[in-house]
Amino acid sequence: MKVVAIRYTRDAAALVRFHEALGVEPGSASRPGRWVELDGDGGMVAVHVDEDADAGRCELAFESDGPLEPIAERVRAAGFEAGQVVDENFGRSLRVRDPDGVWVQINQFDRELYT
Numbered sequence: 001m002k003v004v005a006i007r008y009t010r011d012a013a014a015l016v017r018f019h020e021a022l023g024v025e026p027g028s029a030s031r032p033g034r035w036v037e038l039d040g041d042g043g044m045v046a047v048h049v050d051e052d053a054d055a056g057r058c059e060l061a062f063e064s065d066g067p068l069e070p071i072a073e074r075v076r077a078a079g080f081e082a083g084q085v086v087d088e089n090f091g092r093s094l095r096v097r098d099p100d101g102v103w104v105q106i107n108q109f110d111r112e113l114y115t
Contacts, residue, residue, distance in 0.1 A: 001062040001063060001064055001065075002063040003043035003044075003061075004043060004045075004046055004063050004107065005043065005044070005045045005058055005059070005060065005061070006045075006046045006048050006058065006060075006105065007045055007047055008049075008050045008057045008059070009048070009049060009050075010049065010050075010051055010055055011049075012033060012036055012048075012049045016038070019038050024039075024045070026038055027044075028111065030089060030113065032089065034049040035047070035048050035049075035089075035090055046061070060102075060104050060105075061104065061107055062104070062106050062107070063106075063107050063109060064107065065108075067108070068085045068093070068106055068108050069085060071096075071106055072084075072085065072094055072096070080098070081097040082095075082096045082097075083095040083096070088107075090110065090113055091108050091109040091110035091113065092108045092110070093105055093107050093108070094106045
């Protein structure tokens with residue numbers, strides 16, 4: 001799985017310009033423009049527009065290249081909480097709770113939904 005940091009913002013264009021100034025090039029983006037991927041050598045920062053979120057909030061996520069249901073089953077079998085697999089505008093996602101009670105998101109991207 002690929003490590004993904006999700007950076008919530010109210011202004012995706014400004015945050016993307018900031019990362020471009022750092023030398024990171026934007027990659028895939030959702031058609032509505034509320035999700036922009038900034039690929040790096042060791043992972044990805046995903047800029048996600050959320051008007052209700054605290055600006056600057058970050059979330060740990062992972063990108064799965066396979067189905068999410070087996071991951072949910074393994075997490076539950078290990079004694080941890082796993083939500084339901086949800087269809088999203090970028091593909092599918094699963095949220096699981098770590099031992100400290102923090103939600104971690106696992107995404108399965110459908111690149112046909114991107115620009």
